[in-house]
Amino acid sequence: MRSKRLTYGCDVWQTVSMSSDKSSDTTHDLEFEKVMKDTKYEELVPNNWQTLGAKQEVLLVMPRQKWGTKHMDVLYANQLMSESIALVNTLPTMKVIDSIMISTLDINKRKVFGSGNFELLKNKVESNPRINGVVFSIDMLNSVQMSEMESQLGVDIYDRYSIVLNVFRYQANTKEAKLQIALAEIPYIRNNLRVLETSRHTRQQGWMKTTGGSGDTLFETRRQLLKDRELKLTKLLDKIQSNRDILRVNREKKQMPVIAVIGYTNSGKTSLIKALTFDNRLVPRNQLFATLDVTVHAGRLPSSLRVLYTDTIGFISEIPTSLIRSFRTTLSEISCADVIVHVLDVSHPNHQLHEQTVGKTLDEIKVPEKLRNTIIEVSNKVDLVEDKHSLQHSDRFLVSATERIGLDELTAAIEKQIIINTERLYKRLRVANGGQEYQWLYRESAIRETFQKFIHSFPDTFREIN
Ligand SMILES: Nc1nc2c(ncn2[C@@H]2O[C@H](COP(=O)(O)OP(=O)(O)OP(=O)(O)O)[C@@H](O)[C@H]2O)c(=O)[nH]1
Ligand SMILES: [Mg+2]
Known part of the structure; x- marks a missing residue:
């Protein structure tokens, strides 16, 4: 009796890159170049967004609302503050x-704080001449707050939205990522159009020379410019998306189940996919938002079933969902998957906050209920957890992607869920060895085990045993 069993991942069947840059379309490339080098638009981009500018040394301010709907407890505020510091320090220029x-x-006050506390902030900025920027660790300052802060503090002002956009700009490599980021910038700039009129930067640069008009006319011209740009970017992205749809249809024809790997940024999504597929092109990095492009990587599950793992952009707390929404590809890949694997960095001191953020984001992006209810929860980086007792009662899969711990249990669970979600069946069949049916089964199905049995007469076709 011979038994054949393929180990997951060892036999990587095929690797499919879905990087949009593969679409070499000259017209598309030219249009892309034109949109990305739109000088009129660049004038609207606040100077402090350019990540390649002079090095900035910044003060990070964590406003904490003590009461009301936006009340924040000290622990949460501390966690958010340390995350904002990590986010800023991701940028080589800050x-x-x-x-x-x-x-x-x-938190919605004109000066964010009451007069006493605002003075405290002002003194802090003025007392250190090295400080040439202030980052507010809140999702988005409104335009009035932004302009008030600029004029009162006399340095560049950032919020989490603008910092995340800067990080995205810095990390983006492909055409698609660049287009998605350009689209994500528009609501931010639109929100701050009025600020531009009074901004230090725009005054310094003699801005408004080329974008003609004044007052309301100028405001309207700029709004229109943003609207046109939004349309152009959406069209270019649609083109890439339609190429992707073709890939998806091809994938569906091949009936390869898709597993979307999601999670907080830096939780180990890319590392886990690499561990499961042995795809050496994947380069995990200890950086926030290292992955900005959706890529797809093929592997096998324990039964030898061929599957595709989708690597996605990470989530983060306290940023408007409009920013995540710009990453439509990630969102559509999550919603079209057969199973979602959620990777949590359980060694991170803020992992509970990360878990809540992922839950909230999945609610906001409206992942189909069937997928939502069958998420496979992974606690990654268990090798870094000193207090192993704290993990004992977890109903999550305890994994270390880099140390290859817990991968067998995880892939067995993924396979079980894939079979349920895609309505596949396990069957034992008796067929002639090497016959047509045997070959068909090898081609079209996932063979878990084969046994040879010598019998005198054989059925013409498949015979179901159980
Ligand atoms: N010790 C340890 N480190 C890990 C493990 N998994 C990932 N890492 C490290 O964590 C860092 C982030 O890993 P990535 O796989 O890039 O994380 P990601 O979730 O894809 O991150 P983004 O794409 O930036 O959202 C890298 O330095 C990895 O080497 C693990 O199980 N144990
Ligand atoms: Mg990644």
Whole structure:
């Protein structure tokens, strides 16, 4: 009796890259270049977005609202503050040199804080001449706050949205990622159009020379410019998306189940896919938002079933969903998958906050209920957890992608869920060895085990045993 069993991942069947840059279309390339080098638009981009500018040393401010709907407890505020520092320090051109948490009664105040606390902030900025930027660790300052802060503090002002956009700009390599980021910038710039009129930067640069008009006319011209750009970007992205749809149809024809690997940024999504597929093109990096493009990687499950793992952009807390929404490809890949694997970095001190953020984001992006209810939860980086007892009662899969711990249990669970979600069946069949049916089964199905049995007469076709 011979038994054949393929180990998952060892036999990588095929690797499919879905990087949009593979679509070499000259007209598309020219259009892309034109849109990306639109000088009129560049004038609207705040100077402080250029990540390749002079090195900035910034003060990070964590406003903490003590009461009301936006109330934030100290623990959460501390976690968010350390994450914002990590986010800023991802940029090679920025460095947090000081940080402060300041309470406020209402985060929507014109100066974010009451007058006493605002003075405290102002003194802090003025007392250190090295500080040439202030980052507010809140999702988005409104335009009034932005312009008030600029004029009162006299340095560049950032919020989490603008920092994340800068990180995206810095990390984006492909055409698709660049287009998605360009689209994500538009709501931000639209929100801050009024600020531009009074901004230090625009005054310094004699801005408005080329974008003619003044007052409301100028405002309208710029709004129109943003609207046109939005349309052009959407069209270019649609083209890439339609190529992707063709890939998806081809994939469906081949009936390869798709597993979307999602999670907080830097949780180990890329590392896990690499561990499961042995795809050496994947390069995990200890950086926030290292992955900005959706890529697809083929592997096998324990039964030898061929599957595709989709690597996606990470989630992060306290940024408007409009930013995530711009990454339509990631979202559509998540919603069209057969199974979702959620990777959580359980060694991270803020992992509970990360878990909540992923849950909230999945709610906001409206992942189909069937997928939502069957998410496979993975606690990654268990090798870094000192207190192993704290993991004992977890109902999540305990994994280390880099140390290859817990991968067999995980792939067995993925396979089980794939079979349920794609309505596949396990069958034992008796067929003639080497016959047509035997060959068909090898081609079209996933063979878990084969046994040879010598019998005198054989059925003409498949015979179901159980
Ligand atoms: N010790 C340890 N490190 C890990 C493990 N998994 C991933 N890492 C490390 O964590 C860092 C981030 O890993 P990635 O796989 O790039 O994480 P990601 O979730 O894809 O990150 P983004 O694409 O930036 O959202 C890298 O330095 C990895 O080597 C693990 O199980 N144990
Ligand atoms: Mg990644």
